[in-house]
Structures are given as C-alpha cells and as structure tokens.
Amino acid sequence: xxxxxxxxxxxxxxxxxxxxxxxxxxxxxxxxxxxxxxxxxxxxxxxxxxxxxxxxxxxxxxxxxxxxxxxxxxxxxxxxxxxxxxxxxxxxxxxxxxxxxxxxxxxxxxxxxxxxxxxxxxxxxxxxxxxxxxxxxxxxxxx
Amino acid sequence: xxxxxxxxxxxxxxxxxxxxxxxxxxxxxxxxxxxxxxxxxxxxxxxxxxxxxxxxxxxxxxxxxxxxx
Numbered sequence: 001x002x003x004x005x006x007x008x009x010x011x012x013x014x015x016x017x018x019x020x021x022x023x024x025x026x027x028x029x030x031x032x033x034x035x036x037x038x039x040x041x042x043x044x045x046x047x048x049x050x051x052x053x054x055x056x057x058x059x060x061x062x063x064x065x066x067x068x069x070x071x072x073x074x075x076x077x078x079x080x081x082x083x084x085x086x087x088x089x090x091x092x093x094x095x096x097x098x099x100x101x102x103x104x105x106x107x108x109x110x111x112x113x114x115x116x117x118x119x120x121x122x123x124x125x126x127x128x129x130x131x132x133x134x135x136x137x138x139x140x141x142x143x
Numbered sequence: 144x145x146x147x148x149x150x151x152x153x154x155x156x157x158x159x160x161x162x163x164x165x166x167x168x169x170x171x172x173x174x175x176x177x178x179x180x181x182x183x184x185x186x187x188x189x190x191x192x193x194x195x196x197x198x199x200x201x202x203x204x205x206x207x208x209x210x211x212x
Contacts, residue, residue: 037181046181053187056196067201085204089197096192 013065014129017058045103048114052095055121059088062128077131084124091120 033039039046066073066081094117102110190196 032175033181034175034178037176037178038185039176039181040178046176046184049184049188052191053184056191057187060196060199060202064199064201070205082204085197085202088202089194092191092194092196096188 014132017062017125017129017132042103044106048099048102051118052099052121055118055125056088056092058125059084059121059128062125062132074131080127080131084128088124091117091124095121 033043033046035041039049063081063085066077070078095114098110098114098117102114187196196202
C-alpha cells in the first residue's frame with residue numbers, strides 16, 4: 001500500500017509534467033554550452049531542440065503511464081491519449097520541418113511559425129495534466 | 144485506491160526527474176550544458192525526426208473494440 005492516495009499521485013504526476021514542460025521549454029538561449037558539444041556554436045538551436053525533446057518526453061511519460069493503467073483511468077483520459085497518439089507523429093513532422101527551416105534561416109517569421117506549432121504540444125501537455133487532476137478514476141474491472 | 148496506479152504515477156514522475164535532472168540543473172543554475180548533454184538532446188531529436196520515437200508500444204493506437212455480438 002502506498003503512502004499517497006491515488007488522487008494525490010495523479011496530481012503529483014500532473015504537476016511534475018507541467019513543471020518540466022514549463023522549465024525545459026523555456027531553456028534560456030543564454031545558457032552556456034560546452035564548446036566541444038554538438039551545439040557549441042548555436043545556443044538558440046540547442047534551446048529549440050531542448051524544448052522540442054522535453055515536450056515530447058513529457059508526453060511520452062504520460063502515454064506510458066496511461067498505457068499501463070488504461071483499465072483504471074477514466075474514458076476521457078483514454079480518449080485524449082488515443083487522439084494524441086494519432087496526432088503526435090504529424091505534430092513531430094511539422095515541428096521538425098519548421099525547426100530545420102529556422103535552423104537554416106533564423107528569421108523572426110520562421111521563429112513565430114515554429115513557436116506556433118510548439119504551442120500545440122504545450123496545449124496537449126497542459127490538457128494531459130488537467131485530465132489527470134480533474135477526471136475521476138474509473139473503477140478497475142474485477143478479475 | 145489502486146496501488147499499481149499510484150506506483151505508476153510516482154514512477155512516471157521519477158522518470159522525468161531522472162531523464163532531465165542534468166539539463167534542469169544547468170538551466171536553473173545557468174550553468175554550462177556539457178558536451179554529453181548536448182549529444183543526448185541531439186540523439187533525442189534524431190529519434191523524433193526519424194519517427195522511431197513513436198514506435199514504442201505505448202505510442203501504438205489500440206484497435207477499436209470489437210462490436211458486441
């Protein structure tokens with residue numbers, strides 16, 4: 001038996017997801033990079049890629065959690081997760097295309113386009129977190 | 144209460160902490176991102192770019208439930 005009630009656990013997970021999404025999608029361009037690293041000469045590109053990978057990592061943790069606990073989560077959480085499974089690969093393609101366009105030509109226009117599509121992923125993370133907090137948990141099926 | 148679900152939630156939160164502790168620490172402390180950490184980010188980008196990121200079992204869309212007989 002855990003020391004945490006289930007609702008508290010889901011809130012904890014949601015809060016951690018939101019905190020990571022907020023912290024890592026706002027990685028400062030002024031962060032210093034080891035010059036021997038792959039991004040040594042491009043802190044902006046590092047910040048962009050760190051934001052993208054962090055956002056997908058947060059979604060990944062949610063998906064794994066939902067996959068392992070589908071039977072005990074509410075239908076709304078499961079529907080949201082399945083919709084995200086269908087849409088996320090397309091989001092990734094769009095993000096990578098816009099990221100490459102920004103890397104090749106770091107104009108303000110390209111930055112805005114990239115940020116717009118990244119916002120979609122942030123919305124999904126926020127939605128996942130809010131579902132975990134607000135949705136009642138379904139009764140597990142009896143064996 | 145379902146102890147499995149509780150442990151799953153705690154484990155998921157810990158996984159995030161474990162994966163991103165170095166980057167988070169560097170971002171918060173405004174420290175230097177090591178070459179190793181940069182390689183990790185680049186490798187994760189490659190996974191997303193190639194689509195292999197979504198090959199994991201928990202990213203597969205489950206088949207629709209069979210209609211009632």
